[in-house]
Amino acid sequence: MVRSTDCPKCQGKMTGGVIVDNGYGAATISQWQPGPAIRSRWLGLKIRKKELIPTVTYRCTRCGFLESYAPPV
């Protein structure tokens, strides 16, 4: 996560981080799952844990633009 790139919108500096989800008392990192979101009666969304990839998000310090990656695990 020590990558630093220029913002594609304004050429400002991009810094790495994660999108934090504050769930039921536990903070987690947003994860990417292939395919459309399918609702689940009990879980909110159907989740296929084996297919989840933690995401890394870069934020422009000048304009706030966010760029997310789900790198290979």
Ligand SMILES: [Zn+2]
């Ligand atoms: Zn920018």
